[in-house]
Amino acid sequence: MxxxxxxxxxxxxxxxxxxxxxxxxxxxxxxxxxxxxxxxxxxxxxxxxxxxxxxxxxxxxxxxxxxxxxxxxxxxxxxxxxxxxxxxxxxxxxxxxxxxxxxxxxxxxxxxxxxxxxxxxxxxxxxxxxxxxxxxxxxxxxxxxxxxxxxxxxxxxxxxxxxxxxxxxxxxxxxxxxxxxxxxxxxxxxxxxxxxxxxxDIIPPKLEDSEKKEGDTLKIVYAGLLGFAQGILELCKKLNYENIELHIYGSGAEEEQIVTYIEQNKDLPIYFYGRVDRKDLHMVLLQYDITIIPLLNRIYGSVPSKIFEYAKLGLPMLYFGGGEGENIINNYNLGWVAQAGNYSDLNSVLTKIKITDLNTERKREIQKTAFKNFxxxxxxxxxxxxx
Structure with a gap:
């Protein structure tokens, strides 16, 4: 060979x-x-x-x-x-x-x-x-x-x-x-x-039937590196937390600052869980409504691999990074896009997401698209x- x-x-x-x-x-x-x-x-x-x-x-x-x-x-x-x-x-x-x-x-x-x-x-x-x-x-x-x-x-x-x-x-x-x-x-x-x-190259877990009701809190998850490029600390500071929760998994350069910010702002619905093994993470992610994929600045040439992984999980995405990744989200109807670096636009997009649309049928459509195209x-x- x-x-x-x-x-x-x-x-x-x-x-x-x-x-x-x-x-x-x-x-x-x-x-x-x-x-x-x-x-x-x-x-x-x-x-x-x-x-x-x-x-x-x-x-x-x-x-x-x-x-x-x-x-x-x-x-x-x-x-x-x-x-x-x-x-x-x-x-x-x-x-x-x-x-x-x-x-x-x-x-x-x-x-x-x-x-x-x-x-x-x-x-x-x-x-x-x-x-x-x-x-x-x-x-x-x-x-x-x-x-x-x-x-x-x-x-x-x-x-x-x-x-x-x-x-x-x-x-x-x-x-x-x-x-x-x-x-x-x-x-x-x-x-x-x-x-x-x-x-x-994954075999995603089976999606369980679930329905959302009007008025339910929108549970947003971020999982990955907590580096400067991702800007998770800035995200924690700029989100409008009216009827949303932010759940964070991962480790990296900003980890200590994020933990400190959460401890100093205990009234905010931000939850940090640290690093989770990838083999366990997929099951963890499925308990949330949407995932957010942020980049602090639009980076020419960059397409976060999370897009393809989360699509195979059937997880709707809120993309906040600009560039080619933005086009993929839109072209394949994988979720929502907010203008890179514009937190006002991000919060505006969040208010337009209907919790009742985040049902199992929507997630299975995303998964079907991923298997066909990715x-x-x-x-x-x-x-x-x-x-």
């Missing part, structure tokens, strides 16, 4: 869309390839090496039919940009050392971002005999600028050069959105392009044809 290696900065037991995306991909490809995954020792989103991996420089295991090689890095979730840079550099150095002593196969798939890690791989693994596949899930450095994490200075221009080098060095680019593929085309026409949506296995079959 031909070998294929995937190089990523995130992989389970880490949580979040990035680790789930690569985990699903690796498991889907293992029937056609002997798949190995190279990834750092688990540390995300806590910024600390998970306890069971502490004290190790590397770890190799066989998980669900996939060989997983975990390499050392300096783990940090510091806001200090130099410490964040050093964390990325440390993984790049570990990768360079690994490449020096190990022969990699003729097919290698590299996850980007982080740009620096992807650059290390594209630079050191170039070969006429090797096919380099770049999986682009976000457009950096432009996404960093839109998030306010980067300024358009010398460092930004340097990152742009790395970005262009990565695209031009790839033989095939997988982009999670049409915006990403469109952006790549403005830089190079060399690689083949493939729209690879972050469809989940088929993970069908997408993998198309991908295998060009790998």
């Amino acid at each position: 031909e070998k294929l290696t995937i190089i990523t900065s995130y992989y389970p037991p880490e949580i979040g869309a990035a680790s789930n995306r690569i985990h699903h991909l690796a498991n889907a490809l293992k029937d056609e390839y002997d798949v190995s995954v190279i990834t750092p020792l688990p540390n995300y989103p806590t910024g600390k090496i998970f306890s069971e991996y502490k004290g190790r420089f590397s770890n190799t295991s066989h998980e669900d039919g996939v060989n997983v090689i975990r390499l050392w890095l300096y783990a940090s979730k510091s806001k200090n940009k130099f410490l964040r840079l050093f964390a990325m550099l440390s993984y790049s150095l570990s990768l360079s050392w690994y490449f020096l002593w190990h022969k990699l196969p003729n097919r290698v798939l590299v996850q980007s971002p982080p740009l620096l890690v992807a650059f290390t791989c594209m630079l050191l693994l170039r070969s006429k005999r090797r096919k380099l596949i770049l999986n682009v899930s976000d457009l950096w450095p432009s996404a960093g600028f839109e998030l306010g994490a980067l300024k358009k200075n010398f460092s930004y221009r340097l990152l742009q050069k790395l970005e262009k080098f990565n695209y031009k060095s790839a033989d095939l680019i997988l982009g999670q959105s049409n915006e990403i593929l469109g952006h790549v085309k403005t830089i190079t026409t060399k690689p083949d392009l493939f729209l690879y949506r972050n469809f989940p 088929d993970f296995r069908a997408q993998i079959e198309k991908l295998l044809e060009i790998l």
Whole structure:
């Protein structure tokens, strides 16, 4: 069986869309390839090496039919940009050392971002005999600028050069959105392009019959990373809580601030539950009326994978992030859209949601749409044809 290696900065037991995306991909490809995954020792989103991996420089295991090689890095979730840079550099150095002593196969798939890690791989693994596949899930450095994490200075221009080098060095680019593929085309026409949506590979729980009555409280749930990009703290502060509740699951950089805000505003119907294992989360989510998918700023190229996952659960969505994700919600009638960053519009949309419309029939229609249009296995079959 031909070998294929995937190089990523995130992989389970880490949580979040990035680790789930690569985990699903690796498991889907293992029937056609002997798949190995190279990834750092688990540390995300806590910024600390998970306890069971502490004290190790590397770890190799066989998980669900996939060989997983975990390499050392300096783990940090510091806001200090130099410490964040050093964390990325440390993984790049570990990768360079690994490449020096190990022969990699003729097919290698590299996850980007982080740009620096992807650059290390594209630079050191170039070969006429090797096919380099770049999986682009976000457009950096432009996404960093839109998030306010980067300024358009010398460092930004340097990152742009790395970005262009990565695209031009790839033989095939997988982009999670049409915006990403469109952006790549403005830089190079060399690689083949493939729209690879972050469809989940899940068997959703059965929907139980339930009906809502006029006057019932609208129960809204957010589940996921509590990072600065999601803006959950700001959401807590700006929501109009008349006849709604906000339930929060997850962990991340804003977690402590969110908990503090809830403790200081006990009169508000905000409930925080912390992190829940993904295998349990789906059943938890089904007890709520709608889920909210926010982004603090509209990020060009970004399409949250939650859209496809929640659709398969039959969960109506309130999307608050703009861009291509907004079009998907509208085109497939998956819920409601509020103008990105406009909390007045968000609260206005909430007042227009009729609780009586959130019945089991509506949820089954969403689920039916998801199974028809967001088929993970069908997408993998198309991908295998060009790998």
